[in-house]
Amino acid sequence: MPLKKVGELSVPSTLDHLADVDQxxxxxxxxxxLPREILDDVAISISEAVNNAMVHGNKLDPARKVLIRFYVxxxxxxxxxRDQGTGFQxxxxxxxxxxxxxxxxxxxxLLIMRHLMDRVTFQPRRGGMQIVMDKYCPQDCYGxxxxxxx
Amino acid sequence: xxxxxxxxxxxxxxxxxxxxxxxxxATTFQETIKQHVAEGYRKFIFDLGEVDWMNSSGxxxxxxxxxxxxxxxxxxxxxxxxxxxxxxxxxxxxxxxFESYDTVDxxxxxxxxxx
Numbered sequence: 001m002p003l004k005k006v007g008e009l010s011v012p013s014t015l016d017h018l019a020d021v022d023q024x025x026x027x028x029x030x031x032x033x034l035p036r037e038i039l040d041d042v043a044i045s046i047s048e049a050v051n052n053a054m055v056h057g058n059k060l061d062p063a064r065k066v067l068i069r070f071y072v073x074x075x076x077x078x079x080x081x082r083d084q085g086t087g088f089q090x091x092x093x094x095x096x097x098x099x100x101x102x103x104x105x106x107x108x109x110l111l112i113m114r115h116l117m118d119r120v121t122f123q124p125r126r127g128g129m130q131i132v133m134d135k136y137c138p139q140d141c142y143g144x145x146x147x148x149x150x
Numbered sequence: 151x152x153x154x155x156x157x158x159x160x161x162x163x164x165x166x167x168x169x170x171x172x173x174x175x176a177t178t179f180q181e182t183i184k185q186h187v188a189e190g191y192r193k194f195i196f197d198l199g200e201v202d203w204m205n206s207s208g209x210x211x212x213x214x215x216x217x218x219x220x221x222x223x224x225x226x227x228x229x230x231x232x233x234x235x236x237x238x239x240x241x242x243x244x245x246x247x248f249e250s251y252d253t254v255d256x257x258x259x260x261x262x263x264x265x
Contacts, residue, residue, distance in 0.1 A: 015172060015173040015174065016173055016174055018171055018172060018173040019171075019173060022169065022171065037234070040202070040203045040234065043203065044203055044204075044205045047171050047172070047205045047207075048205055048206055051172060051205070051206075051207060096242060097242060097243040102243060102244065102246070102247055103213055103216075103217060103247065104213070105210035105211075105213050105214050105217075106206065106207075106210050107206075108206035108209055108210075108242050109205070109206045111206075111241065111242060112205065112206050112238065112241070112242070115241045
């Protein structure tokens with residue numbers, strides 16, 4: 001089964017919309033045959049990417065949107081989150097595990113996404129930054145036996 | 151996210167339910183902690199046994215709570231930390247700053263008696 005877009009959501013950059021994103025994600029999960037642990041990893045990672053896009057990308061400007069696209073094939077899930085900001089260099093984000101950063105209340109999102117997802121890439125785009133995250137399914141994402149994502 | 155609060159032996163126990171994902175609920179949570187500290191409470195337990203999942207904003211809420219309580223000369227202990235949350239504590243190294251117990255009773259017993 002080829003990689004197929006199964007959902008798309010666009011939300012204004014205000015934090016009260018994080019709950020809408022979570023509801024959207026949970027709705028998409030109903031069609032998948034995956035352990036709750038895997039789904040939680042994906043839900044947490046989406047929340048991290050959207051939060052970053054709203055706060056750091058779009059500077060909480062409600063006029064700027066965050067676009068979330070969700071793709072599935074039999075072998076993996078792909079999440080794409082795009083903001084309308086000016087982009088950033090992921091390698092310049094301070095390491096939250098350093099002693100001097102441990103008591104900071106933010107700055108752990110990238111670390112958590114990289115830990116929970118199997119692949120995380122940042123793609124600067126005209127008019128925004130895009131983050132693409134893949135999570136492999138331990139078995140067929142749909143519960144069948146097809147393992148081909150060609 | 152929903153928070154149930156009860157007091158036992160002058161310790162305030164906050165049982166957190168649902169998803170700790172940030173947003174307006176996180177702001178309310180911080181205000182609640184500040185209010186309890188202003189009321190004079192100094193011993194706190196956050197019971198995390200009913201937390202479905204937590205992201206970095208949720209971790210930030212715990213750290214914000216710890217800072218508020220410690221700055222007032224108080225103590226915070228965590229109880230019933232799930233395996234998933236513990237794994238986040240490990241990768242972020244927050245395991246080094248939080249005092250955690252398997253149960254609320256163990257956390258309660260860890261406070262010095264009579265103080």
